Amino acid sequence: MRLRALVPALLLLASPALYAQWLEDSITVGDGPRGLCYNPQNHKVYCASQLSDDVTVINAATNEVITTIPTADGALVLCYNPTANKVYCANDGAGNVTVIDGAGDSAIVTVTTSPGPHALCYNSADDKVYCAGKNGDEVTVIDGNSNSVIARVAAGDGPEALCYNPTNNRVYCANGNDSKVTVIDGATNQVIDTVAVGYELYALCYNRQSNKVYCSNAGSDDVTVIDGATNEVITTIATDHAPCALCHDSAGNKVYCTNYVSNDVTVIDGAADSAIATIDVGYNPNVLCYNRLDNNVYCGNHEDRSVSVINAAGDTVVAIVPVGANPWSACHNPIENRVYFACYSSARVYVLRNTVGVAEGTSDGGRAVRTFPDVVRGVLFVPGSTSSSPGASCLLDISGRRVIELRPGANDVSRLAPGVYFVREHPVAGSQYSGTAHGSRSTEYVRKVIVTR
Secondary structure, eight states, X not given: OOHHHHHHHHHTOOOTTOEEEEEEEEEEOSSSEEEEEEETTTTEEEEEETTTXXXXXXXXXTOOEEEXXXXXXXXXXXXXXXXXXXXXXXXTTTTEEEEEETTTTEEEEEEEOSSSEEEEEEETTTTEEEEEETTTTEEEEXXXXXXXXXXXXXXXXXXXEEEEETTTTEEEEEXXXXXXXXXXXXXXXXXXXXXXXXXXXXXXXXXXXXXXXXXXXXXXTEEEEEETTTOOEEEEEEOSSSEEEEEEETTTTEEEEEETTTTEEEEEETTTTEEEEEEEOSSSEEEEEEETTTTEEEEEETTTTEEEEEETTTTEEEEEEEOOSSEEEEEEETTTTEXXXXXXXXXXXXXXXXXXXXXXXXXXXXXXXXXXXXXXXXXXXXXXXXXXXXXXXXXXXXTSOEEEEEOSEEEEOTTSOSEEEEEEEOXXXXXXXXXXXXXXXXXXXXXXXXXXX
């Protein structure tokens, strides 16, 4: 079948039962973007960039950059306080937290913390922000109203991650170097328990439906389940190799855990506390984001320049979306149903969107058609996993006529007439997009783009 005959046929395949995951935009931010958070009151997304020491503020409606706010050395992670409408940025190198006004987009104060601030979380019951100092072995407690330090709580060796339990008003701190989780009373700021878990603790996640806390242990290849009421270990669940990121699916009461070395995701039943599935994804998955609107889990693959989209109802990968190098964090904008990924080595935030449309096309002699429509303004990005051989990739118009040859990276399309086009790509053999990651043969892909001005 000729491509020009295939393309119009594809346009007839759209069905309300199918989803189209697509890369809507990429936004230039600072150097080394690491942290993201969403401000629902002012409809903004914030991106902390570690190497340029700043926070980029993005209009969540338009994807335009509003401003860039200087921080201290090593802007690493972000946390939003909805009570005071403030954003907190932990500066790893400087040993402090920059407090940003969510309405005015300006830094209002810098709070000194324990050395190496590495994680943040918010206590909604008492309007407090907690900051884990990895190099100082303590948690700094910041008053959300006054921005003053109200307590410094001794933790274990190398505080790595935090999470909040609103049911019992407790904060949990995973100590990466001593295999323990410190439990802090949210009202009194006192340590009320220390829970022994696995080795090389990486992340924490709270399950509100079952009142449980999950701790991923990268060194022992397991996840520890902690009872939120008693602080007792309920069970330890074996995963694949090097479990790291965690997220909770509130619709199905499941917890997803990326396994960095084995390139897959373990799915845990939140009620039964057992592993119920293992899902193959891209190389070195290290970030997860749950989208409650479409019941999908977004998995960023650190070494693969891609995001695997997992449908939580069936625990299957329904799309693979190319993004920039080294996706590091993610957040969700529920108004436009966008998911943002900060890609560390690309100095960009990639915006994914889910709309009804074609999820999978057909194939013809090894050609798979995937129509995730990218909205392009002036520059068309082709993933680095695409072949750089002359003629390997090109842009086609709606009739199937070749318009321009494409190369990996940025391609200037500013002179093209606005409209619908199709990118024909030949992925490099062995890359995530080639289909050879798990032994299948290489495939030629066609994806839809919409050129605008």
